[in-house]
Structure formats: structure tokens, C-alpha cells
Amino acid sequence: MHKDTGGITSNLLGGLSNCLRRCIFGILSMGPMPHHIAFIMDxxxxxxxxxxxxxxxxxxxxxxSLISxxxxxxxxxVKYVTVYAFSIDNFKRKPNEVQSLMELM
Known part of the structure; x- marks a missing residue:
């Protein structure tokens, strides 16, 4: 009989990911934290x-990915975050593409 191990593997990886994340956050929080970070979505x-x-x-x-x-x-x-996701030149794209980008935001 074949057992479904997908759930077990997923839970194990999720737990490992959370542990690694906590470890990385602990290391990062030891140094000076920037007050402002900017992301350029490109x-x-x-x-x-x-x-x-x-x-x-x-x-x-x-x-x-941005939400994460x-x-x-x-x-x-981090106190301030700037997200540059849409330039004025992007309005030159197809109207349906511009609309879908606006709906994402």
C-alpha cells in the first residue's frame, strides 16, 4: 500500500523554513537595521x-514575493519602505496589461 507522504514532506519543509527564517532574523537583528528600504519591481x-x-x-x-x-x-x-512598481512609461503598454497591473496593486 502506497502512503501519501506529500503532506509529511510539506510540513517538514515548512517547519525547517520557519526555523531557518527565525535564525536569519536573529542574526540580522543583531546589526544596525536600516530605517528605509526601497524595492524596484523590474x-x-x-x-x-x-x-x-x-x-x-x-x-x-x-x-x-513583494508581499513576503x-x-x-x-x-x-524597518520603518519606511518604498516600492517603485510602475513608471509613467508603463502607460504606453497595452491597456489590458496596464489594467491588470493596477488590479494587482
Whole structure:
């Protein structure tokens, strides 16, 4: 009889990830923490094209990563975060692409 070990493996990896995260946060919190961090969201569209993914998938993949980074900044006590995610030149893109980017934010 075959046992489903996917859940066990997932739980083990999740626990290991949390332990590693706590360890890294502990090390980072020992030094001076920056007051301000800026993120420039760039390359999501190139990533999708290079990976032969549908238009917009790169942006949808990048958004959860940004949310994770913002959560980490909060947990580490970073007071100010700037996110540069859309330039005025991006309005030159197809209207449906601009709309989907706006909906992500």
C-alpha cells in the first residue's frame, strides 16, 4: 500500500523554513537595521517571456514575493519602505496589461 507522504514532506519543509527564517532574523537583528528600504519591481515581464509564460503571469508571480518582503521588513522593524512598481512609461503598454497591473496593486 502506497502512503501519501506529500503532506509529511510539506510540513517538514515548512517547519525547517520557519526555523531557518527565525535564525536569519536573529542574526540580522543583531546589526544596525536600516530605517528605509526601497524595492524596484523590474524584470517580471522579461522573466515571463523567457519562461514562455502567458502575459501577466510574471507580474502575478512577483506580487507575492513583494508581499513576503514587506512582511519581513515589518518583522525586522524597518520603518519606511518604498516600492517603485510602475513608471509613467508603463502607460504606453497595452491597456489590458496596464489594467491588470493596477488590479494587482
Amino acid at each position: 524584470g517580471n515581464r522579461r522573466f515571463a517571456k523567457k519562461s514562455n509564460l502567458a502575459e501577466g503571469i510574471g507580474h502575478k508571480a512577483g506580487f507575492p 518582503m514587506l512582511r519581513y521588513c515589518y518583522e525586522l522593524g
